[in-house]
Amino acid sequence: MTTTDRILAFITNRFPQAEISDVEDIFSLGYINSLFAMELVMFIEKEFTITIPNDELRIDNFRTAKAMTELVDGLRSAVV
């Protein structure tokens, strides 16, 4: 599975009724609260073995699966 697929799988596992693409704004779905935001960050950090620094915890980095993939790729390349 690609990074994007893994992120989408996490979201749809939590919200099975969500039919979202990699560029769809997940905040527009109306489900997202601070609890899920925390779960999402924890998932990404664990799944991809990275730590997301405070200055990357911006809404635009989490708006879509594509944006989250770019965040993961950027942080991974920074530690290589």
Next chain:
Amino acid sequence: MTQQLAPTIDRAYARSFVDDAIRPEADTWDRAGAIPEDLLDRIAGAGLWAPFLPSELGGAGIDMVTLGEIHEEVGRGCSSVRSLLTVHTMLSWALQRFGTDAQIQQWGPELATGRTLGAFCLSEPGAGSDTAAITTTAVPHNGGWLLNGVKKWTTNGQRADLFLVFAKGPTSTIALLVPSNAPGVLVNPIDDMLGTRSSMLAEIAFSDVALGPDALLGPSGFASGMVLTGTLDLGRYSVAAGSVGIIQACVDACSSYAAQRRVGGTPLRDLPLIQAKLSDMVTDVRAARLLLAEAGRLKDRGDAATIMATWIAKYFASTAAARHASEAVQIHGANGCSPEFPVGRFYRDAKVMEIIEGSTEIQRMTIAAEAYRKWES
């Protein structure tokens, strides 16, 4: 010359400390309405304030499962002392998770050693469970922040040196590190509460408190809610652990009492209704401990499922503690209502567990929402 090895900080270590330093005096502190400085120093000496912090900061780097076991043991001895550990843990964890390198270097060793004691300021006179209703404000000021507002029910507010204060910022709720001796901070003790009477509660007023830019802990904007969510999650975990400790204390007190007490010539221990109460206590303490351990294991793995697991552990343990502490008083009869037995304190403290770090009602709403999640339209 012999080299003294640092003790292993685990459940057995905490149990020994609690039985020696805490449990024998808990009722005295409860009546006095305060924890003595000597005990705070002994906790520091034992390395129990924030042992999950890494060794380079002065902690012991213990995992979350073990932290839960330690807070359970402390909760078995005294819920007020455990509540001091809870709020100190919340601030210390938030610093470790969201602090800048400079903030961690400034405060980490202080918190790990207990030279600085932390407290958590969220509730207000008009905002408890409804955190969106807080009115304390932090506005940009001279490159830093100007803090105004009033926080209530702040555990250890009378004694803490550093407050983690949640306030409305320019675009979202933000978290600020505020020294208790900052000009404009006024601490008003709250005494004579129903339970956790020696947790040194206070109302904290912030009047034009000027703070530097380094007071801001963690991100602002979208992610600021995570500071609060994460911090409350740790608090909830600690309260769940303390609730397990209360149930265990009820088991210990009731089994001892029933084994020695006779009613109408019959040993209390032989009465089926007493056995029923005790068996339910024993069963629930084991179940609550397993739920707590599962939440701890998920935390140690960095698994997002820990948040819901912690909600469930806290809900189960706190409601079970309230139920069994009530039965513990019942088993003791009039003795249970007297100051000669600790079960009255367990009963009062257990009620508090159903209210703090997410009331039973909020927990039920959150857990039910989880069940409904896949049916959202």
